Amino acid sequence: MPRVVEGDVCIVGGGITAAMVAEKLSAERDARIVVVEAGDPPIPLEGRFERRQRLMDYGENPWTNDHVPDQTARGIMSRSMGVGGLAMHWGGTVPRFTPEDFRLRSLYGVGADWPLDYGEIEPFYQEAEERMGVSGAPGPPELDPRSQPYPMPPMPLSWNVLRLKEWAERSGIPFWGNPEAKTTVPYDGRNPCQRCDTCNICPTGAKYTPDFTFGRLIQAGRIDLLTRTLVRRLVLAEGSDRVERAEAVDRDAPDDPVELRARVFVLAGGYTWSPHLLLLSGSPRFPDGLANRSGNVGRFMTGHRNVQAFVEVPMRLYPGVFGRSSLLSKRYERPGPLDAYVRHDLRIWESTVGRAPRLRDDDGRILLGDEVMADWRARSDLGAARLRAYYDVVPDPDSRLTLDAGLRNRWGDLLPRLDFKDAPESARLRQHTEDHIRGVFEHIVRAGGGRVLTTRVDDTQDHPGGGCRMGNDPATSVVDRWGRTHDHENLFVVGAPTIVSGGCGNGTLTFCALSLRSAVEIGREFPERTA
Amino acid sequence: MPTDRRTFLKASATALSGAAVGGCAGPGATEATLDATLLRALGGAVLPVGELGEEGVERVVSDFEAWAAGYDPVPELDHGYGTSEIRYGPGDPAPAWAAQLEALDLEARKRHGPGFAELDAESRRDLVRRQLAGADVGPGNPIAATHVAVGLLGRFYESTEATDLCYGRTIGRLTCRGTAGAPEEPRLLAGSAVPEPGA
Numbered sequence: 001m002p003r004v005v006e007g008d009v010c011i012v013g014g015g016i017t018a019a020m021v022a023e024k025l026s027a028e029r030d031a032r033i034v035v036v037e038a039g040d041p042p043i044p045l046e047g048r049f050e051r052r053q054r055l056m057d058y059g060e061n062p063w064t065n066d067h068v069p070d071q072t073a074r075g076i077m078s079r080s081m082g083v084g085g086l087a088m089h090w091g092g093t094v095p096r097f098t099p100e101d102f103r104l105r106s107l108y109g110v111g112a113d114w115p116l117d118y119g120e121i122e123p124f125y126q127e128a129e130e131r132m133g134v135s136g137a138p139g140p141p142e143l144d145p146r147s148q149p150y151p152m153p154p155m156p157l158s159w160n161v162l163r164l165k166e167w168a169e170r171s172g173i174p175f176w177g178n179p180e181a182k183t184t185v186p187y188d189g190r191n192p193c194q195r196c197d198t199c200n201i202c203p204t205g206a207k208y209t210p211d212f213t214f215g216r217l218i219q220a221g222r223i224d225l226l227t228r229t230l231v232r233r234l235v236l237a238e239g240s241d242r243v244e245r246a247e248a249v250d251r252d253a254p255d256d257p258v259e260l261r262a263r264v265f266v267l268a269g270g271y272t273w274s275p276h277l278l279l280l281s282g283s284p285r286f287p288d289g290l291a292n293r294s295g296n297v298g299r300f301m302t303g304h305r306n307v308q309a310f311v312e313v314p315m316r317l318y319p320g321v322f323g324r325s326s327l328l329s330k331r332y333e334r335p336g337p338l339d340a341y342v343r344h345d346l347r348i349w350e351s352t353v354g355r356a357p358r359l360r361d362d363d364g365r366i367l368l369g370d371e372v373m374a375d376w377r378a379r380s381d382l383g384a385a386r387l388r389a390y391y392d393v394v395p396d397p398d399s400r401l402t403l404d405a406g407l408r409n410r411w412g413d414l415l416p417r418l419d420f421k422d423a424p425e426s427a428r429l430r431q432h433t434e435d436h437i438r439g440v441f442e443h444i445v446r447a448g449g450g451r452v453l454t455t456r457v458d459d460t461q462d463h464p465g466g467g468c469r470m471g472n473d474p475a476t477s478v479v480d481r482w483g484r485t486h487d488h489e490n491l492f493v494v495g496a497p498t499i500v501s502g503g504c505g506n507g508t509l510t511f512c513a514l515s516l517r518s519a520v521e522i523g524r525e526f527p528e529r530t531a
Numbered sequence: 532m533p534t535d536r537r538t539f540l541k542a543s544a545t546a547l548s549g550a551a552v553g554g555c556a557g558p559g560a561t562e563a564t565l566d567a568t569l570l571r572a573l574g575g576a577v578l579p580v581g582e583l584g585e586e587g588v589e590r591v592v593s594d595f596e597a598w599a600a601g602y603d604p605v606p607e608l609d610h611g612y613g614t615s616e617i618r619y620g621p622g623d624p625a626p627a628w629a630a631q632l633e634a635l636d637l638e639a640r641k642r643h644g645p646g647f648a649e650l651d652a653e654s655r656r657d658l659v660r661r662q663l664a665g666a667d668v669g670p671g672n673p674i675a676a677t678h679v680a681v682g683l684l685g686r687f688y689e690s691t692e693a694t695d696l697c698y699g700r701t702i703g704r705l706t707c708r709g710t711a712g713a714p715e716e717p718r719l720l721a722g723s724a725v726p727e728p729g730a
């Protein structure tokens with residue numbers, strides 16, 4: 001007999017979108033919430049200074065064993081699987097999408113419109129910023145619209161970045177500081193950022209990580225969190241399209257199956273594991289997997305590519321004043337009418353390219369003793385900067401996550417394979433897009449002075465999403481505008497898998513805003529919390 | 532130091548050839564101790580003694596010894612986004628590094644008579660250059676350095692202290708220092724004679 005765990009809401013996955021849904025639902029609704037996570041709890045906050053030191057000393061993964069050994073995939077994916085998920089590692093950069101992102105077909109004739117617009121998601125952007133604690137200062141309102149201030153004052157720009165802002169704005173392009181999920185004042189039990197500059201492990205807890213939320217919810221008795229429990233399939237009730245249970249394996253007792261029963265199931269496993277679970281959950285009535293009558297589960301995988309340049313700038317900079325401090329411009333995310341579609345963000349950081357110490361000079365001679373320092377110093381009179389633009393890639397229907405017949409985990413489940421593909425219009429415009437971005441970089445350098453040292457295109461798709469895209473038409477989408485699957489009324493998918501296109505900037509805030517919006521709809525099933 | 536030089540030379544040649552292709556001892560390797568005298572002689576030759584002073588060199592070498600001893604071979608490395616690969620670091624570099632120190636000493640004796648530690652700094656640098664000829668000298672993760680001199684220099688030059696010395700400013704890179712000072716130009720480093728750009 002399986003061990004049965006019952007709740008009103010079962011959230012599959014323990015990352016940042018799960019934390020958002022669990023926190024909102026538990027605060028507003030009277031519902032028993034069970035969160036089930038395949039990986040382990042993270043290193044406690046008290047241990048993070050030591051982990052940070054070993055990261056700096058030896059490059060060790062500060063989140064050791066933050067993955068399930070053979071739960072992997074081919075293609076662009078990240079292995080983090082544990083409480084907090086990738087948002088333990090993340091940099092905490094949280095720009096919003098712009099209104100254009102939601103209306104690509106209407107405005108530019110490419111891709112698809114989302115089934116909601118910026119106005120509908122805007123309150124949830126604000127809510128996500130407040131829940132995770134975001135510091136920021138808005139850019140010009142015509143480029144960076146928002147209805148309320150950020151929850152916290154902005155992170156101060158570093159001396160280097162202030163110089164770079166002055167330099168870059170000679171081009172006429174406005175830049176401002178990136179919003180970040182990091183504290184600048186005491187906030188929600190967290191101390192202000194200490195500028196340690198190792199944000200992939202923040203030793204002080206200034207950066208938001210979902211384990212804070214889960215810890216608080218567990219302490220208050222608001223949720224149950226099952227760790228090291230891998231959900232392997234969802235099963236429908238006999239003769240019904242409603243999901244009745246999730247079948248799981250307890251990694252510590254693999255011979256004793258676990259069954260999770262709930263009124264509502266919420267998949268919060270990100271762009272890899274949520275569509276994967278739906279595909280794994282096929283049955284005689286749904287041979288292609290759950291929520292997949294349209295055949296769209298795993299399709300329209302999306303993200304953005306980037307072009308970057310390293311440039312020499314006509315000023316001295318001091319590397320390491322605050323390496324995480326960076327500039328953002330949305331000038332080209334909101335381009336107005338276009339002859340050919342190209343949209344991208346713009347970011348600037350300090351860089352040490354060409355300015356690092358070295359032991360061999362340009363003539364190949366070995367440098368030792370005082371000459372190493374002298375050589376380094378001689379190359380440090382002028383600073384360097386990194387410019388990067390994420391550009392929107394319209395996904396092809398065949399940009400897909402599929403089950404890989406040649407890859408199984410230890411429980412015999414097929415694992416995913418991800419193959420990203422540009423839609424024809426994006427493929428056609430790729431050269432134009434990348435040439436345009438190089439032109440913007442050259443324009444900035446011409447205006448501010450300096451020279452471009454190198455440019456390169458990173459061929460990966462960053463901040464991926466999709467695989468369960470949202471839409472009003474069940475024939476072309478997997479979930480509706482609230483994240484409810486078209487095929488199963490008590491099954492929701494939240495966050496990254498539901499996005500229609502990847503936008504031009506880091507996606508996590510948008511994934512969280514969408515998840516909070518889904519939580520409103522999920523919550524309608526349950527009475528309001530009275531105590 | 533080993534008494535049987537023939538045996539030692541054989542061992543060090545093996546270690547050096549492994550180092551040349553980036554190899555290190557595996558996790559099961561015998562724990563090796565870096566000869567303290569030779570390591571200090573190396574530090575005095577390859578570190579910026581003119582800037583650090585002798586006390587500074589001693590501090591840097593001691594830090595290097597503690598750092599090398601604290602290495603846990605083949606650690607899981609930090610993994611970024613977008614790749615399913617879990618990477619692991621190299622084995623313990625100390626056996627190869629210890630052998631290279633011994634080789635420096637042997638070569639010093641064969642070429643000059645006195646041991647490595649008894650030579651003047653320029654002669655020591657000359658021997659180090661001979662060993663590094665054609666080697667990969669980085670930059671890279673110092674724990675993966677194929678030569679002890681590269682490891683020592685790599686460890687020092689990635690430090691907060693080295694950056695401050697280079698720029699003559701108290702930048703404090705990678706120290707947790709609060710955000711209030713971030714917009715300010717870093718203060719001049721006490722005693723620094725680093726000229727301002729264009730000066």
